[in-house]
Amino acid sequence: MKKTAFYGALTVAGFAASMASAATLDDVKERGTLNCGVTTGLIGFASPDANGVWEGFDVGVCRAVAAAVLGDPTAVEFVPTTGKTRFTALASGEIDVLARNTTWTFSRDVDLKFEFVGINYYDGQGFIAPRDLGVSSAKELDGATVCIQTGTTTELNLADYFRANNISYEPVPIETNAEGQQQYLAGACDVYTTDASGLAATRAAFENPQDHIILPEIISKEPLGPLVRHGDNDWADVVRWTLNALIAAEELGVTSANIEELAAAPTGNPEVNRLLGTEDELGAMLGLEADWAKNAIAAGGNYGELFEKNIGENTPIGLARGLNAQWTEGGLLYTPPFR
Secondary structure: OHHHHHHHHHHHHHHHHHOOOOOHHHHHHHOOOEEEEEEEEEEEEEEOOOOOOOOOOOOOOOOOHHHHHOOOOOOOEEEEEEOOOOOHHHOOOOOOOEEEOOEEEEHHOOOOOOEEEOOOOOEEEEEEHHHHHHHOOOOHHHOOEEEEOOOHHHHHHHHHHHHHOOOOOOEEOOHHHHHHHHHHHOOOEEEEEEEHHHHHHHOOOOOHHHEEEOOOOOOOEEEOOEEEEOOOOHHHHHHHHHHHHHHHHHOOOOOOOOOHHHHHOOOOHHHHHHHHOOOOOOHHOOOOOHHHHHHHHHHHHHHHHHHHHHOOOOOOOOOOHHHHOOHHHHHOOOOOOOO
């Protein structure tokens, strides 16, 4: 397993080096669509609805970037990727940005030659178990079989956690969340482990979600965010500041309901004006139109609106804001100033 991962890293790094000079912003403009890598299907974060239209929290980031660059939130080609294929898809140029529950780590940033442009969800790894298994703590899982997605940080965290607690387990490798859900419900493994947000999203899709408990242990830090290739700083700036625009809009009180009124003329708040393009020329600095951030925010709402609509407490997934609240509300969300 370690050998495979090592050679995989080398392959991806080689791809990244070959793409380093790409002008992705120009490519996206010329193509007229954004190629955005997402998961193969995780309700709340990225999944197609009954009509095949992709929706979710990570999908919202894709649509915001498309709206910022092209003025059209629907101009996105969604590319489903697994834990194994996502980095090759990005490094090879198949996708322009990866917005897929991906943890920002040292090796992915430095060794694989990617650029994480920010964090759109502060997460941590947990476990879900059938209620009738009779366990209330991950430390009671000695000898358990564990469904685990290969090619992920959760695979490594799992090994570290069981080793640190001197307990044994038998991994049951899976490729996608859908396969993990299927295997777990079929009894192929005692527990399933992934990011806690993913567990909540997975359980929400069960026929009887109350029959399954998410154990209390959070065994890792999982800062999730969109990423692009190294070597294209202009494109990284576009994606980074689009995400920042969504976060800043919530802090500044700019919503999908009032954005047209606020953008019609300069307001009394200079930062709102700069964000919405009625003052200064931040859009031109990015190579975009003046209303780039307005379009991004209007695509699906500000960060808080995207959160509440897709994964918030009033959705079947039912996640509280927690660490993902604004810094002014006790959370970790904090964007650099728009000036």
